[in-house]
Amino acid sequence: MKNDLSPPYLCNLVPLPHHEIHSHNTQGSQNFQSILCRTSFYFNSFLPSVIRNWNDVPNDVKNNILYLSFKNSISTSCKVPFYYNCRSRLGQILHARLRLECSSLQCHLFNRNLVNNPYCRCGLVENAKHFLLFWKIYSHIRLRTIYLLPYVLSINKLLYGDPMLSQQQNTEIFLSVQEFIIQSKRYKT
Ligand SMILES: [Zn+2]
Structure with missing residues (x-):
């Protein structure tokens, strides 16, 4: 979008970079001004989040205007932990939907204006x-999956893992969360 390689309706969304707003050339002059968001729904939506991602990318990667080499350099600079890819494809997808708040849980449907309320049957x-x-x-x-984990459980740990734990331990957490999701049959697949 920044280099006009996308359709105009997308390219036009890109805000002015810092260096076109401020004359001084600073470390962050390649960055875009972040978008003011009043709701977390908008904060997590495409444009505000992609601007945050862009601003986090190192400058040498930002300057890479060739699409394929940009793609290669970004995939080596932003590594997804390998435990995000453990177990079955189905387990990973359902887990990722929870993490991205786009699952079929009532609250996630409600945030996308697809249902009238965020409430569970209870x-x-x-x-x-x-x-x-x-x-x-x-x-x-839960008793035969998540509750067997020998860790203090928090929702963040179950969704994102814990950087203080080893890859092996995080894999163990991810496997049992995915097992829980699949056994619950909460999602229609
Ligand atoms: Zn409930």
Whole structure:
């Protein structure tokens, strides 16, 4: 979009880079001004999040205007932890949907204006935390998956892993979360 390699309706969305707003040339002059977001839904939407991603990329990568070499350099500079790719493709996809808040949980559907309310059948907001840690209907599945993990559990750890733990330990967490999601049959596939 920045280098006019995308259709105009996308290229036109790109805000002015810092160096066209401020005359001084600083470290961040290749950066775009971040977009003011009043809601977390908008904060996580495409343009604001892609601008944050762009601003985090090293300058030598930003200056790479050839599409393929940009793609190569970005894939070596932003490594996704390998435990994000453990187990089955289905398990990874369902887990990623929870992480990206675009699953079929009521709260995620509600945020995308697809249903009228964010509530679970039990009356509480049905978000990832409620689904993975609290909804009583899945207690028996939790006992044989997530609750077997020898760690203090938090929703962040279950969705993103924990940088303080080893790859092996994070893989163990991811496997058991994915097992829980699949056994729950909460998603229609
Ligand atoms: Zn519930």
